[in-house]
Amino acid sequence: MADNGEVEFPILCETCLGENPYVRMTREPRGQECKICTRAFTVFRWLPGRGMRYKKTEICPTCAKLKNVCQTCILDLEYGLPVQVRDAMLGQQDTVPVQASNRRDYVAKLENSVNAGLIDFSGKAQPAARQQLRHMARSEPYYKRNRAHVCSFFVKGQCNRGNECPYRHEMPDSDSELARQNISDRYHGSNDPVARRMLDRTAKRTDRLAPPTDKSITSLFATNLPENITQKDLHQHFAAFGELKSVIMVPKNSCAFINFKSRAGAETAAQAAQDTGCIVNGSPLKLTWGKSKPKGPASELAQKSKNTAAVPPPGSQTSSDLYPSQDPTAQGSSVK
Structure with a gap:
């Protein structure tokens, strides 16, 4: 100069x-x-x-x-x-x-x-x-x-x-x-x-990112996910804040649900995102709290129908009846 x-x-x-x-x-x-x-x-x-x-x-x-x-x-x-x-x-x-x-x-x-x-x-x-x-x-x-x-x-x-x-x-x-x-x-x-x-x-x-009043909410909702982020990347990032129940990705909508086993883990992750931002593999993500489960007659009716569909009626064929066991030690099976 x-x-x-x-x-x-x-x-x-x-x-x-x-x-x-x-x-x-x-x-x-x-x-x-x-x-x-x-x-x-x-x-x-x-x-x-x-x-x-x-x-x-x-x-x-x-x-x-x-x-x-x-x-x-x-x-x-x-x-x-x-x-x-x-x-x-x-x-x-x-x-x-x-x-x-x-x-x-x-x-x-x-x-x-x-x-x-x-x-x-x-x-x-x-x-x-x-x-x-x-x-x-x-x-x-x-x-x-x-x-x-x-x-x-x-x-x-x-x-x-x-x-x-x-x-x-x-x-x-x-x-x-x-x-x-x-x-x-x-x-x-x-x-x-x-x-x-x-x-x-x-x-x-x-x-x-302020914690909701409903203490039953232990999930976070992440959006703006780039294509190169995998479920393993999200699991490794959020597992540092608390034990995870599951990580569900929706690639079509570029979003994911991070479900913690405890409310404390979800609050820790939300606080960290509030202070320093949620950055996974160099990509900033938008993070919000999940919504509480709906309560009322409609939700109870949906739960009953789900349970009814899960239990097969008496005398009906199960998946094991329709498809034989793949275990080589099972009766009637042969290994070449």
Whole structure:
């Protein structure tokens, strides 16, 4: 890295860089001021792919290293999550001053330490918090984020360029909250609507794994099963929390029922999934509690019919009568 904000290559995430391995960039030394510390820095501009919009760096590399974020989307480089989500999970606090004058001096003071790699942002994070972040992160780049902006003339019904228009011809999302986010709030991890939605989903998942009041429920329901997971994999993963009664997979619906012998084992597994996520063979699974068995006349009638079908009537032939025994020592059998 050169002095005065001149760098050879920007700090970017895989999504912003694009899927084209031969992407070409324009480089403008001291092209604009950083949106965080207001210091001039080298601006890079590139096209991440066909049909995408041109992207450029928004913050300087020093500010990006202070938060370990991408210079363009301001998302965490390791997990691809908003700063507010990452800090909430890791228990970190924003130490970068919000006021412009103090922020500029703070960044300049720590620039040498940041460039020397002496600052480790999340080195003291708990393993459970890291596991939870890996569970929330995307497994692959989200290139859809690089799409062109919506054509404002099309929204007004005045665009006459047709297929030659470089912008998207579709109506914008009615949710105006996402349109009001800004780079400063995203960087400091405050008032970020995307992060707020993700944290709300996590809170709902926590409520979903709360133990039910019915103590007879000892089963968990796992969904989002990939094709490479087997019944043996599920048994090995959940057997660590308690003795299992059975593991029933339904490959057609990509789900499984994990039945524990005790309520304590099911609660331990649910608590572990709530803290660190349910990850089996590197694949995150969605876990919920099973439902209680139905009670009432209908269930009793179904149980009676099941018992009646299980007992054969007197004088009827059983399976052993229809199919002779395969035991070589049985009478009438012969071994060649």
